[in-house]
Amino acid sequence: MKNRIQRVEEAIKYLPHVRSFGVIGNPGCEGLGTYNMKVYAGALEESGQADMTLIVGDLVPTGTKAYYETICGITETIGKNDVYVLRGNHDTGEYQKYFGRQNYALICNGFAIVVLDNAMRCFEEEGLLLVKKVLALEEVRQAVLAFHIPVPNHFIQNAVSEEEFSKLQASYGPWKEKVAYLLCGHVHSCFVDQVDGIPFICTGGGGAMIEDVSESIRACDVNHHMIHFFMEGEKLCYQFTDIPEACYAGERKNPVIKERLEETVKGELMAHLKYLMFADRARRRGMDKIANLFEALADSEYRHARNFYSVMERPAAFSESVETFIPGEVFEYEHIYKTMADYAKGENAPLTRQAYEGALAAEKVHARLLKEAGDMESFQIDSVYVCPICGYLMTGDGVKERCPVCGGPARQFKEFKD
Structure with a gap:
């Protein structure tokens, strides 16, 4: 089986078959748990539509053999195209053993990608010289300069210094018109800016949890995502693609695995x-x-x-998710719990009957509140209380001195408050 992860040995590699590539940012810096890796798997599948994939850093939480072996195993199994890696600040230790050079260039059909290591918040001289060499090539008409940590921009402070950016500017300066995009990861979000008159794209939604990074870039406004770059005529274009929460269905299709x-x-x-x-x-x-x-x-x-x-x-998509829970709650209190309470009564099982009747009363409240929460933006209930004795649920304006189902005292109610 062909290796998906490409270990880069030469400073300049020619890929004449490549006219598109997918970009994935920060899949593993917060850990390689299954919950995070499902997003990465979905991103790999989506990026598989392109001719190759570039991961813009933080493949692992820290650069040890165990983590690299885990992420490489997932990538080799799920990846659909050749995968190139850029070193992030978490990709320490044995990075070169698995991925090769830290500064390299890919000369593709219609564009070039120059991969620069700035994981330590500085651009290496080797990388800066490579920028000059590649941009000076007559065959290179447009290029993407890709690195991990952002350069100074209008959105966030988490960036390399102005002094370090000036070194990069000096390296591409004579051929600035050839630089189509500046591209980075590191930030667990995304934004697009103009830096030195060049489109600057930051992407970090390939696995790590999305975070608030500024007042204007909030986690609630950003989804997990990857980026498609593609040639449209003679111009290199891009578009963001969200990775849905229902991504990567491969393993649940196996009936034995699903049952287990x-x-x-x-x-x-x-x-x-x-x-x-x-x-x-x-x-x-x-x-x-x-x-x-x-x-x-x-x-x-x-x-x-x-x-x-x-x-x-x-x-379902998050915006549609609340209402998907309502039918289950209604079915429970209208059919399952009522039927079982009646059966328990006939079988002289008072505790079983009591448990089902208590749950039935709570499920009605659940369904009502879920219907109210269907319009998430206008939902205004600040405090919700749960009786720890029977599980009955009350809102702030409906709290009694005692639980109306089991009689538990209000002082024991567990409060969930905004």
Whole structure:
């Protein structure tokens, strides 16, 4: 099988078949957990439509063999085209062993890409000399200068110094008209700017969680994404492509894997519940250290369940997600819970009946609140209370002295407040 990851040995490599490339930023700097890697897998699949892929840094959280082997294994299995890598500030240690040169150029059909290492917040002399050499080539009419950490711009302060940028400017200065784009990663978001009269594109949405980076660039306004670059006539163009939360369906199509994942999720969630219940018992007995341990164990089991579930999950787009939960809540209280409460009554099982009737009352409230939350922008409920005895849910204006279902005292209600 052909290797997807390209280990670059020569300073200039000719790729006459390449007229398009995908760009993925920051897939692994926050860790290589399944939840993050699902986004990266989706980005690899989307980028597979291009002739090659360029990852603009932070492939791993830190440059050790174990992390490089993990990310390379995922890339080789899921990648659809040749993958080139640019060194980020997290890509330390054995980077050269896996990916080769830190400064190199790809001469493609209609454009060039010059990869520059500025992972240490400075441009290396080797890279700056390479910029001059490539831009001086008569065959190169337009080029992308790609690096990890941004140059000074109008949006964020997290950038190399003006002095370092001046070195880059000096290297491309005589051929500035050939520089079509400046391209970087590092920031867990995206923006487009003009720097020194050149379009400057920052992308960091290939796996790491999206973050607020400024007042004008908020996490809630940015999705995970990658970028397609492509030739349109004689001009190199680009477009951002969002990576949906339902991306990468490959493994959930295997019926055996899907069944085992479902069983594993149930097991992890059952362990999560058991540990939380024991933590409650320990807390009531004043054994706080034991309670802390079991709460931590419960959280760990939840994280496991989330990872397994993320492989098989196919969520709707976030803006449409709230309403997708309503039918399940309605079906539970109108059919399942009512039927089971009636059956338990006939079987002289009062505790089972009580549990189902209590849950039925809560599910009605769940469905009502979900309908209100369907319009997320106008949803105004600030405080929600849960009775820890039976799980009944109340909003701020509906809180009583005691839970209306089980009679639990208000002083024990758990508050969820904005």
